[in-house]
Amino acid sequence: MGGTKKKKAAAKGAVKKPAAARKPLRARPPKALARSSGAARGTGRGTDPARVRAILKKLDEAYPAATCALVHRNAFQLLIATILSAQSTDVTVNQVTPELFRKYATPAALAYANPSEVEQEIHSTGFFRNKTKSIIGASKKIVEEFHGEVPRTMEELVTLPGVARKTANVVLGTAFGIASGVVVDTHVERLAQRLDLTKHTDAKKIEQDLMQVIPRDKWILFAHQLIWHGRRVCQARKPKCVECNLDSLCYSKDKTN
Numbered sequence: 001m002g003g004t005k006k007k008k009a010a011a012k013g014a015v016k017k018p019a020a021a022r023k024p025l026r027a028r029p030p031k032a033l034a035r036s037s038g039a040a041r042g043t044g045r046g047t048d049p050a051r052v053r054a055i056l057k058k059l060d061e062a063y064p065a066a067t068c069a070l071v072h073r074n075a076f077q078l079l080i081a082t083i084l085s086a087q088s089t090d091v092t093v094n095q096v097t098p099e100l101f102r103k104y105a106t107p108a109a110l111a112y113a114n115p116s117e118v119e120q121e122i123h124s125t126g127f128f129r130n131k132t133k134s135i136i137g138a139s140k141k142i143v144e145e146f147h148g149e150v151p152r153t154m155e156e157l158v159t160l161p162g163v164a165r166k167t168a169n170v171v172l173g174t175a176f177g178i179a180s181g182v183v184v185d186t187h188v189e190r191l192a193q194r195l196d197l198t199k200h201t202d203a204k205k206i207e208q209d210l211m212q213v214i215p216r217d218k219w220i221l222f223a224h225q226l227i228w229h230g231r232r233v234c235q236a237r238k239p240k241c242v243e244c245n246l247d248s249l250c251y252s253k254d255k256t257n
Contacts, residue, residue, distance in 0.1 A: 046196030047213045051249060055195060056218060058245050059225040066224035068174040070094065075150040075175035076142070077101055080110070080135050082170045083162040088125040096122055104139075107148055111139035134162025154180045165204065173220035182210045183223035187230030194234065194252040 046052075069090040072078040077097065084093045100121045104110035110118070118132045125131060138160040142150060150171065151157050157168035165181060172178040182188070184203045188210075192198045198209040214222050233240045241247050241256045 046249075046251075049213075052197070052213050054249055055197075055246060056214070056222065058249065059222065059229065062245050063225040063228045066221060066228045068170065068224065069227075070170075071097065072175075073101075075171055076107055076139075078175050079138065079150055079160075079163070079167070079171050082167045083134050083138065084122055084125045084131055086131070086162075087127055092125055096125055107139040107142040107150075110136060111143045131162070137161030138163060150175070152176055152178065165207065169223075173223070177220070179216050179219040182207050182214065182219045183227075184210070185227060186236075187227045187234075188223055190236060191226045191230050191234055194239075194254070195246070195250055196252075 068078070070078060070081040070085060071094045072081055080100070081093050081097050084096065100118075103121070104113055104118075113136060115132050115136060118136060119128050122128050122131055122135075141160050142148060146156070151160075152172065154165070154168050154172065157163050157171060158165065166183055166185060169181045169183045172180045173183065184192075184207045189201075189203060189206055192206055192210060193201070197213060198206045200206050200209060210222075211219070229244075229246075230236075233244050234246075239252075239254070239256055241250075244250070247255075
């Protein structure tokens with residue numbers, strides 16, 4: 001009996017251990033750190049700031065004056081030319097637009113043009129029926145909703161027929177000098193992956209990754225430089241790695257000797 005009373009008294013007087021002492025909790029990384037990690041963003045292993053600076057320096061050395069290859073005189077012409085360049089080449093578009101802009105020099109002239117006549121003008125760019133609807137529709141909206149002026153915000157530009165982020169970024173960056181994002185065409189997409197600046201294949205996600213690792217004041221020029229490099233050196237089927245000044249910074253699996 002005496003032993004039993006002592007055990008009960010000891011149990012009543014026992015002090016409970018703190019929760020932390022009972023079972024240690026696994027530490028979690030701060031949310032800000034998780035968001036900034038390459039794995040969270042989908043950026044590649046090669047996004048170390050020093051490496052990115054080295055890539056930008058090499059691009060500046062090779063293409064200091066890179067710019068849009070589409071021939072244009074104003075924002076309206078650039079908008080129309082960029083819409084026409086989808087699934088086509090800049091060379092083809094530049095062959096078509098001089099006569100097109102001679103006949104339809106303003107948004108109002110193109111907005112109320114005869115669709116069949118416009119189709120004939122742009123036929124060689126491909127998908128000419130859909131493109132005719134887009135450039136006439138975009139021109140009409142510019143005239144009727146934007147007082148005849150090409151809008152200067154991403155939010156407004158993407159409301160125009162035939163205009164998505166890529167086209168809007170081209171117009172904002174090249175025509176107005178507004179860095180709203182990074183133009184991601186097939187060349188930028190391919191090179192961003194080869195340089196391990198992204199792990200994504202979707203253009204929107206690639207753009208978001210590039211916007212994280214490229215300084216904003218470089219967004220416009222960087223896209224032009226990658227496009228030039230993609231056309232001249234880092235080509236899709238057989239990149240000319242021997243001629244590439246980025247060779248020492250690139251560890252792409254499809255590099256050539």
